[in-house]
Amino acid sequence: MKMHKSLRLVMGTSLVGLCLGPVRAQEVVTVGAANPLTGSLAAMGKDAENGARLAVEEINSSGLTIGGRPVTLKLDGKDDAADPRTATTVAQSLVDDNIVAIIGHLNSGASIPASKIYSGSDIVQISTATNPAYTQQGFKTTFRAMATDAQQGPALAAYAVDTLHAKRVAVVDDATTYGQGLADQFSQAIKAKGAEVVSRDATNDHTIDYRAILTRIKGEKPDVIMFGGADAGAGPFVKQAQQLGIVAKIVGGDGICTEKLAELAGPASRNVVCSEAGAALDKMPGGPAFKVRYEKRYGQPIQAYAPYNYDAVYVVVDAMKRANSTDKEKILAAMPSTDYKGVTGEIAYEPNGDLKHGVISIFTYVNGKQKLLTEMQPQ
Incomplete structure (x- = not known):
């Protein structure tokens, strides 16, 4: 029997449709x-954004399906300039972009004001902020990627007294939410350990000339000087201390504990002891492999x-999978029961969003490179 050409075409198209099934649209989910x-x-x-972007690229390359639908992740990266006002503007812009979660902000001074906006929109926020106030606001949306200054400050103080045998300590901070908060925690812990805080000075996060402060501190003959702030300020601070002949060890937190510090301080960086509110990269369960992937991708x-923000993206995706949804409220509802083994270690949360499992790492610098001195369990 002869079949009309157009009928054959219709039947053939129908058979293809039956074989392939309905085509599912790709859903784009923005983080x-x-x-x-x-x-x-x-x-x-x-560095922090690079870590998040690497996770997004890997997840998209591997393929992601949520609720039976293929999903593509999109990273919406914005610059908050570490400024509280800019951070709130950026936060509202991201909410308007319909993000389902936010990885950030980097520092406490930006994270805390921005957190109010994310809370008002039921958006999960995973931040590297270490100031305790971040998760003490009563928001159900705030989660941490690392330990707090309430853990880091005492650990650094304990090392200063027990290992460096400090009895007289000078404290300087850059007046930011992070720098002042860490300096406060450190000072309280130093006094509790029986050492004396001989002076307390505040500058600002744009200061690059510390010679007047350091000259006066030199006359106080401290055993240790604590700098609460970031590497951009700590580099000149450490270098100028050496130029003035100050022999006291200079200690600080995760804000100064970077490769950049060694570039800025030069050989004087060998006089620095700093802490990180997490494990050393080489001690992280997935650290060495992550280092290889990161350096291959970015060439630096x-x-x-980077590893904390990388894990944060995977934690959000884990919540999506457990919620079987890309809806922001359902992702948020799944977050408290997180138990994820990432590059940085096991990630699980206290009711307020603090990490259950943490470690404080203490470093120094040798030939311009970080060297792990010890790991301490937060108290």
Whole structure:
């Protein structure tokens, strides 16, 4: 029997449709990333964004299906310049972009004001902020990527007294939410350990000339000087201390504990002891392999926060999978029960969003490179 050509075409098309089934549209899900991409913290901010972007690229390459639908992740990266006002503007812009979660902001001074906007929109926020106030606001949306200053400050103080045998300590901070907060925690812990805080000075995060402060501190003959701030300020501070003949060890937190510090301080960096609110990269379960992937992708070393933001993206995706949804409210509802084994270690949360499992790492610098001195369990 002869079949009309057009009928054969219709039947053939129908058979193809039956074989292939309905075509499912690709859903694009946007995750925000807010970091200082300009200004004095740009190196750390770009490092943090790079970590998140690497995770997004890997997830998309492997293929992601949520609720039976193929999903493509999109990273919406914005510059908050580490500025509180800019951070709130950026946060509202990201909310308007319909993000389902935010990885950031990098620093406490940006994260805390921005957190109010994300909370009002039921958007998960995973931040590297270490100031305790970030998760003490009563928001169900705030989660951490690393330990807090309430853990880091006492650990650094314990090392200063127990290992460096400090009895007289001078404290300087850059007056930021992060720098002042860490300096406060350190000072309280130093006094509790029986050492004396001989002076307390505040500058600002744009200061590059510390010679007047350091000259006066030199006359106080401290055993240790604590600098609360970021590497952009700590580099000149450490270098000028050496130029003035100050022999006291200079200690600081994760804000100064970067590869950039050694570039800025030069050989004087060997006099620095700094802490990170997490494990050393080589001690992280997935650290060495992550380092290889990161350096292959970006052609530069990790500064500090890339592995934490990398894990944060995977934690959000894990919540999506457990919620079987890309809806932001359902992702948020799944977050408290997170138990994810990432590059940085096991990630699970206390009711307020703090990490359950943490470690504080203490470093120094040898020939311009970080060297792990010890790891301490937060108290």
